[in-house]
Amino acid sequence: MTQVRKKIILLLITLALAGWPAAHCLAESGPESATLDRLANLYEAVNFNHSAHVDITEGNCAECHHHTTGAVPTNPKCLKCHPGGQESDSMACQDCHSAKRFEVAYLTEIESNTQLYHIDKPGLKGAYHQKCMGCHQTTGGPTGCQDCHVRNEKGDEFFHAGNFSPAPVAHNGGH
Amino acid sequence: MKKINRRSFLKGGLAGTAVVAGTAVSKESSASQSFGGYPDSMGVLVDFTKCVGCRSCEAACNKEQGLPAPDKPFDDMSVYDEIQHNGQKRRTSEKAYTIVNRYKVKDREAGPVFRKFQCNHCNEPACLTSCFVNAYTKTKEGAVIYDPTVCVGCRTCMIACPFYVPAYSYSSPINPVIKKCIMCYDTRLKFGRPPACVEACPQEVMTFGKRKDLIKIGNARIRSNPDKYIDHIYGEKEVGGTAWMYLSDVPFDQIGFNTHIGEQPIISYVKEFLTIVPMVLTIWPALFTGFHLLANRKEALKNEKPSGKE
Ligand code: SF4
Ligand code: SF4
Ligand code: SF4
Numbered sequence: 001m002t003q004v005r006k007k008i009i010l011l012l013i014t015l016a017l018a019g020w021p022a023a024h025c026l027a028e029s030g031p032e033s034a035t036l037d038r039l040a041n042l043y044e045a046v047n048f049n050h051s052a053h054v055d056i057t058e059g060n061c062a063e064c065h066h067h068t069t070g071a072v073p074t075n076p077k078c079l080k081c082h083p084g085g086q087e088s089d090s091m092a093c094q095d096c097h098s099a100k101r102f103e104v105a106y107l108t109e110i111e112s113n114t115q116l117y118h119i120d121k122p123g124l125k126g127a128y129h130q131k132c133m134g135c136h137q138t139t140g141g142p143t144g145c146q147d148c149h150v151r152n153e154k155g156d157e158f159f160h161a162g163n164f165s166p167a168p169v170a171h172n173g174g175h
Numbered sequence: 176m177k178k179i180n181r182r183s184f185l186k187g188g189l190a191g192t193a194v195v196a197g198t199a200v201s202k203e204s205s206a207s208q209s210f211g212g213y214p215d216s217m218g219v220l221v222d223f224t225k226c227v228g229c230r231s232c233e234a235a236c237n238k239e240q241g242l243p244a245p246d247k248p249f250d251d252m253s254v255y256d257e258i259q260h261n262g263q264k265r266r267t268s269e270k271a272y273t274i275v276n277r278y279k280v281k282d283r284e285a286g287p288v289f290r291k292f293q294c295n296h297c298n299e300p301a302c303l304t305s306c307f308v309n310a311y312t313k314t315k316e317g318a319v320i321y322d323p324t325v326c327v328g329c330r331t332c333m334i335a336c337p338f339y340v341p342a343y344s345y346s347s348p349i350n351p352v353i354k355k356c357i358m359c360y361d362t363r364l365k366f367g368r369p370p371a372c373v374e375a376c377p378q379e380v381m382t383f384g385k386r387k388d389l390i391k392i393g394n395a396r397i398r399s400n401p402d403k404y405i406d407h408i409y410g411e412k413e414v415g416g417t418a419w420m421y422l423s424d425v426p427f428d429q430i431g432f433n434t435h436i437g438e439q440p441i442i443s444y445v446k447e448f449l450t451i452v453p454m455v456l457t458i459w460p461a462l463f464t465g466f467h468l469l470a471n472r473k474e475a476l477k478n479e480k481p482s483g484k485e
Binding site for chain 1: 229250376399
């Protein structure tokens with residue numbers, strides 16, 4: 001009797017240990033931080049504090065990584081196809097969310113591949129911002145462009161701001 | 176390249192009126208069957224539920240189109256409080272081919288709606304059909320472009336456009352021309368690339384693709400989020416369909432859309448007017464009757480709008 005009990009306990013412990021990394025989706029093995037510099041033509045690179053966000057999401061990787069880390073997706077709609085999560089070869093945003101979402105090659109792929117379910121997957125920039133802003137808006141995180149992105153000179157020029165601000169419009173013109 | 180400026184056009188036109196007047200009517204009156212858009216034309220699906228009003232799209236358009244410096248920086252959000260002399264929100268102009276406006280909506284959890292606005296690139300553009308010097312072209316890619324060297328600055332298209340898009344450049348009083356969004360045709364669309372505003376948007380408010388695919392995507396979004404979206408893709412059918420289409424989580428009439436515009440292309444209404452256009456130089460009174468009819472039609476549509484509901 002005690003032997004069986006011991007065995008069951010052992011089994012449970014083994015299962016728990018084996019299940020641990022999947023349930024916590026390797027949060028511990030994720031990067032400390034990531035440098036996001038795709039908008040370097042307008043803004044300084046963003047140093048994304050990954051570990052802080054692991055804490056904020058209480059280690060539930062699915063909050064941002066959907067099913068790709070093997071954690072159960074938070075969006076109930078995903079569960080139909082990925083009920084227990086489904087680990088992917090890569091969990092980097094850019095490996096699923098194309099930085100060339102609207103270029104011909106991508107558009108041709110989603111049009112010609114009739115088996116493809118995810119025809120409306122946002123591109124990389126859209127994925128970042130929709131995820132980040134979506135959460136920041138509801139949790140009180142920063143939402144101003146420059147709260148995360150420090151604009152550089154090129155950016156100032158693009159926005160006609162800073163040193164590139166237009167001269168104030170004169171309302172006392174003589175005509 | 177053949178250049179027609181205003182003076183030579185008027186001269187040539189006057190000399191040729193006798194011939195034109197005799198032949199034009201029958202030819203033109205058969206040219207108004209429904210068209211429905213090129214099958215593989217491109218479009219943009221704009222989803223207002225995602226817009227945060229950052230104005231990056233306005234800045235991108237300004238740069239791409241080489242437009243004059245704005246009055247205020249593009250990161251200046253006080254423009255959202257601006258009200259024009261006519262009591263309306265900001266509109267597209269010869270200096271800004273696209274504008275984002277803010278609409279306060281009662282009880283909307285996410286706050287105000289930001290609405291980006293530019294030429295809708297109609298399948299059957301009223302600007303094109305109303306232009307009597309044929310300055311406009313609907314390209315197979317879906318863009319409605321125009322040739323400023325042909326434009327005589329008569330402003331018929333301004334009156335004809337159901338969305339009040341074309342603006343008039345006063346910078347050159349001798350040769351004023353129409354200015355509007357061209358869907359970045361010359362620099363991007365022609366080469367299969369997305370418009371500058373689409374690419375600049377951080378939130379991917381705009382999805383660029385084949386128009387027919389965008390309708391699928393739009394319907395799928397509505398279907399998978401029926402509680403969020405209004406069950407309508409604005410522009411799928413309006414005025415015969417437009418290349419730029421819209422999704423919203425608040426009724427379209429609350430964010431400045433004309434929801435009484437109908438599904439008939441404006442061409443059907445201007446058809447009779449069009450038959451007289453080639454004779455325009457001999458029959459000025461008729462031309463102005465045409466202007467008047469067009470203007471009245473838009474007024475009538477406006478007045479049909481139910482009041483209140485604010
Ligand atoms: S760039 Fe995108 S999010 Fe920003 S105002 Fe324009 S449409 Fe909205
Ligand atoms: S929205 Fe107006 S200017 Fe643009 S294509 Fe349609 S009728 Fe022409
Ligand atoms: S499509 Fe091009 S021209 Fe039109 S609003 Fe966008 S950036 Fe401006």
